[in-house]
Amino acid sequence: MTSPSDQASDQQPEAKLRADAERNRDLILAAARRLFATEGLGVSMASVAREAGVGKATLSRRFATREELINAAFADRMDGYAGAAAEALADPDPWHGFTGYIHAVCAMQAADRGFADVLTMAFPAAKALEARRKESYDDFVELIARARTSGHLREDFVPEDLVILQMANAGVIAAGGDAAPDTWRRLVGHMIRSYAAPGAPIPEVPDAPTPTALYRAMVRLARSGPCSARTDAP
Template sequence: MSQADIEQVRLPRRRDAQERRDKLIAAAQREFAVRGVDASLEKIARDAGVAIGTLYRHFPTRLDLLLAAFEPRLQEFLDGAKKALERDDPWEGFVCYLENLFGMQAGDRGFNDFLSRRFPGHANTERIHDQMCRQIQDVLTRAQNAGVARPDITQGDIVNLIWSNGRIIDATRAAAPNAWRRYLYLMLDAYRAERAHPIPEPPMTDEQLYDAMVQLNERE
């Protein structure tokens, strides 16, 4: 068999493999959005019309599938964060960042789970979470340096707000799907520098925050 004949055989196989991969990603995006990151991989495979073994050949671990499924959402989120940092007004940038973040939480339960947890031992998820944490710190520090956000807010306070918002979204998804915006703006008022009062409890350390995100993942 000539090299040309071999390539004619390979090309349909490659197309078939790409089609199966694309179907798996589309099924995963739908299922993760509704069920969260712990959605059944068996159901995802069935919805894509393939065997579970085919899923694992394309995506050896759940996190590999998560990253492939969330890639467009993650890029949308990171692009929105970049625009928030480019706002001339630091407070508007801070508000824009959080509204973009929470709006994306509200639209996708799996993405909400991904934002809320840490997955130690997986380099790509750690890199993405580290990048998100840097963005949180940058947008917060910019507002604090301008004197518009209270100086004692920490990155951990923002992550706690992400957790709280996730529960609000779950509780109100059917009855009042935009309720999260009310509570975001109530918290934003509490974050303004002119509203600051002493807080009796110190902020979480970076180590405590990381451990809490890992433990949340292990409990779910």
């Protein structure tokens, strides 16, 4: 017959294992978010393991694939992305809601380089992430229809134009880096102007970066290699 003390000793290792597993998961996600935010999604799984201070086997047990890790690391970001679309739809001024949403999602890209990549890529295996993306897309389609009806959004604007903007914005963010970090704001300002129908109230376009800042960004881009291949090598 098992004594109460034996049962307690059996339960303690189990509880410790669960606590260790949860701690490792938190360490991995924190490390992945840091690396994705500064370096984009091209960082290797081995780099994430090193940053987290865990072995590659531990990482694989928690997240068997890159898609699983990306899904978990950006779940909260995608919640914010979907929430921005819902908030824009709640704006009583459809054009203001539309322009506010464009700026909000581009700001999210600028705040996190990894998220900038996520918004311009598809991850079919990351089902939760793609579900939130679909939800946001459906709200954006409705937002477009409302903004068109207001007479302030051009009739030829289509949802794919947002994807094009996000791709362009991701490139500007990556190229500007620390040398010209706010360059994306001017890009977005000009793009919003291009989306406006005649007579629509147009927000002011932010100032351009200084020639010196742009030069530093160009030098940085040349040194890093704009076409450098991303690999998953350790």
